[in-house]
Amino acid sequence: MKVQQIHEFGAPDVFKIAEVEKSEPGSDQIRVRQMATSVNPVDIKIRQMGPSFAPALPPVLGCDVAGVVDAVGKNVSRFRTGDEVYGCAAGVIGRGGSYGEYVVVDAELMANKPRTLGWRETAALPLVTITAWEALVDRCHVKPGDHVLIHGGAGGVGHIAIQIAKAQGAYVATTVSTDEKAEIARRCGADEIIRYRDELVADYVKRLTDGRGFDVVFDAAGGSDIAKSFEAARVRGQVATITTAFTADLSPMHGKSLTLNAVLMLATMLRGASPEHNGEILTKAAVLADAKRLKPVLDEQRFGLSDVGAAHTRLESGNAVGKVVVDIADGLDNA
Known part of the structure; x- marks a missing residue:
């Protein structure tokens, strides 16, 4: 699968496309075929400075996941292959990031995708919500x-x-x-x-x-x-x-x-304190979205997996209006 990796911390041009083997999910994990992801300020901070919770080089960064379940661990009962899901994978120490075609993530962090939102809107929600x-x-x-x-x-x-x-x-x-x-x-x-x-x-x-x-x-x-x-x-x-x-x-x-x-939402994953609450929050958020009470604003500029560095530049510039989304699958609609 294709991923965006960094081999050093620094400017947006540190991102490099790489081909890696897909990982198999552990007993309590699922593998998600990514449709889209988004860029958050914490992704930029990790890329720039490699703080204490940054994964070891060369990592795949990115927090937000939106995609289709591709494989399921033996202990997972909440999700099945083919389910449409979203959540925050983290892209921090001990956890894979979302800047790739597939991501393995703990099932407890995930929720079913809002039915009424497109993939790009869904990808904008997890961390900020x-x-x-x-x-x-x-x-x-x-x-x-x-x-x-x-x-x-x-x-x-x-x-x-x-x-x-x-x-x-x-x-x-x-x-x-x-x-x-x-x-x-x-x-x-x-x-x-x-x-x-x-x-x-x-x-x-x-x-x-x-x-x-x-x-x-x-x-x-x-x-x-x-x-x-x-x-x-x-x-x-x-x-x-x-x-x-x-x-x-x-x-x-x-x-x-x-x-x-x-408030640092990544603390639950970094410290192991009730990370399942993240999935619970997103389940409730999906209900709000389907009731037309929660919808993200998306920045007008569009980026693909090969453009992650440019997406980071866009958010850093201060000119983005709404969430900066990265399309991973081809042919996504405007939402």
Whole structure:
């Protein structure tokens, strides 16, 4: 089978097409014939720097899986050959990545594909959906009537987070920087759009919550200004973030008795802590998708398996609008 490998960590041009033997699934695994995958910021970080959880060289990177079950381990009962599935394989230490024609993955990480979504849309969902679900549902316990603020509502995680928060019955506000991103956030169901470059935190907190603050604030933008999240949250509120690679003053958090949730969805696989929950989340997400309540936005540029480096460049450029998807099978539709 064809895969994209890297033999060193660095720029996007480190990807090289290689021919390797297909692996057989273990007792609790399935092998998936890949239809499409997508690019996530964590894939870029692994490719650039090879952090502690990077697989040994030369690895196949890539987290998101969307395809057809090709072989099944002897202990697997949830899936059969021919099932259409999706999930997060990881592409981290100890786990194969998705930048290839086939991938072997633990069955517990997978779920049946949403019936109403195309392969490209399905491939865009796993990592960002699990991340947003962990932040909003598992950790912050968003409930009907909550006022939720999502920083970066047009981003990969952010636009999915809007839809998940709305599905929980929340009133959702989100920050954006451009008209194009505002339109994406509106299409995803945001109740309020905040132009963060034009309005101070104190002003939109007063305008949207009568000065009380938001019940839940989720920094899905991966920025470094956690102080804005603390300022926007109500007393004893919940704050979640997808990055902590910066120094911050936690005294505003202490002063409001806030709860801070740091979310790394790969932690469940890296630490072996209930990885089956990932499959459970995606099963619930598929129900939302089939009810027309969850749908990813895809970037307009298209890439194939031979173009993985260019797909990474596209995401790194900051010009992508929606998830960057890589077609692996030929002839995929626009979705």
